[in-house]
Amino acid sequence: xxxxxxxxxxxxxxxxxxxxxxxxxxxxxxxxxxxxxxxxxxxxxxxxxxxxxxxxxxxxxxxxxxxxxxxxxxxxxxxxxxxxxxxxxxxxxxxxxxxxxxxx
Amino acid sequence: xxxxxxxxxxxxxxxxxxxxxxxxxxxxxxxxxxxxxxxxxxxxxxxxxxxxxxxxxxxxxxxxxxxxxxxxxxxxxxxxxxxxxxxxxxxxxxxxxxxxxxxxxxxxxxxxxxxxxxxxxxxxxxxxxx
Amino acid sequence: xxxxxxxxxxxxxxxxxxxxxxxxxxxxxxxxxxxxxxxxxxxxxxxxxxxxxxxxxxxxxxxxxxxxxxxxxxxxxxxxxxxxxxxxxxxxxxxxxxxxxxxxxxxxxxxxxxxxxxxx
Numbered sequence: 001x002x003x004x005x006x007x008x009x010x011x012x013x014x015x016x017x018x019x020x021x022x023x024x025x026x027x028x029x030x031x032x033x034x035x036x037x038x039x040x041x042x043x044x045x046x047x048x049x050x051x052x053x054x055x056x057x058x059x060x061x062x063x064x065x066x067x068x069x070x071x072x073x074x075x076x077x078x079x080x081x082x083x084x085x086x087x088x089x090x091x092x093x094x095x096x097x098x099x100x101x102x103x104x
Numbered sequence: 105x106x107x108x109x110x111x112x113x114x115x116x117x118x119x120x121x122x123x124x125x126x127x128x129x130x131x132x133x134x135x136x137x138x139x140x141x142x143x144x145x146x147x148x149x150x151x152x153x154x155x156x157x158x159x160x161x162x163x164x165x166x167x168x169x170x171x172x173x174x175x176x177x178x179x180x181x182x183x184x185x186x187x188x189x190x191x192x193x194x195x196x197x198x199x200x201x202x203x204x205x206x207x208x209x210x211x212x213x214x215x216x217x218x219x220x221x222x223x224x225x226x227x228x229x230x231x232x233x234x
Numbered sequence: 235x236x237x238x239x240x241x242x243x244x245x246x247x248x249x250x251x252x253x254x255x256x257x258x259x260x261x262x263x264x265x266x267x268x269x270x271x272x273x274x275x276x277x278x279x280x281x282x283x284x285x286x287x288x289x290x291x292x293x294x295x296x297x298x299x300x301x302x303x304x305x306x307x308x309x310x311x312x313x314x315x316x317x318x319x320x321x322x323x324x325x326x327x328x329x330x331x332x333x334x335x336x337x338x339x340x341x342x343x344x345x346x347x348x349x350x351x352x353x354x
Contacts, residue, residue: 002345007120007233018245018277025338028346036119067126087130094228095106101351104233145256184259216263223350224238224267231352
């Protein structure tokens with residue numbers, strides 16, 4: 001049970017895709033937590049929607065840090081594959097999972 | 105109550121430093137404790153006392169220092185990263201005969217062993233990468 | 235106290251960042267504390283393993299030079315991602331030393347078993 005912490009936009013880094021590739025390779029009860037520029041994944045655009053579909057197929061939780069959407073002026077009305085959390089929720093998730101693994 | 109070691113890799117100008125700061129505040133507010141803050145790589149720049157940002161910008165080193173002093177947090181700056189980037193305490197300034205020291209009060213220079221100690225002795229180690 | 239299982243993953247290419255060298259420093263320190271360490275090269279991280287590198291003009295440290303000596307520190311579990319060489323058309327003979335490979339399901343398993351992961 002790992003909380004995968006991703007902080008880069010999918011346009012700039014392979015972090016998100018590499019993480020998804022490992023999650024696809026073996027069934028688990030892990031989750032993803034997107035912060036900083038990784039929250040740009042929530043924007044509905046062609047490249048992102050293909051990744052949304054992959055996340056739906058994984059059927060694992062994908063949490064988005066609310067503050068990082070707000071400071072960027074991005075919509076809080078998210079696709080069904082995402083859930084919003086605040087910093088308190090982020091801290092709680094780091095304890096709910098066995099460990100936190102970064103992807104940068 | 106759980107104990108955390110946070111490793112900060114980003115400079116005060118990177119978002120990762122303020123992410124770590126917000127995370128630290130949230131965990132303290134939730135009743136958990138910080139075993140250690142470890143400033144590594146460009147993260148050591150958060151311990152500089154010479155920063156003078158423009159008025160409309162936050163001075164992250166000051167905000168870190170306030171948090172550290174208010175909660176009496178063990179805040180360690182990696183010695184190798186610090187010397188490479190010119191973050192110098194009084195002892196190092198004397199040893200290398202440098203014209204000044206600039207380590208902010210509240211921070212302490214030590215080795216990577218403190219990171220590994222944090223990993224061994226706290227419940228969670230969280231990395232904040234730039 | 236039992237040693238922790240620490241997994242260190244290097245995914246970033248050499249020379250553009252100091253993080254891979256930072257990973258090596260964490261590895262050596264954790265080894266000095268007698269922790270149980272696994273090192274894994276994934277994606278562009280395998281580029282650290284090319285033998286024909288000339289780091290002297292970059293001013294940066296080269297991880298490939300340190301690899302053969304890691305056994306002295308009891309670091310024996312060093313792997314690379316199976317598909318990463320193939321994708322980059324790199325042959326085994328081009329590497330500084332032969333390494334065992336891990337498939338993505340095996341990487342997922344190693345990751346789950348670790349107490350702590352550093353992924354740079």
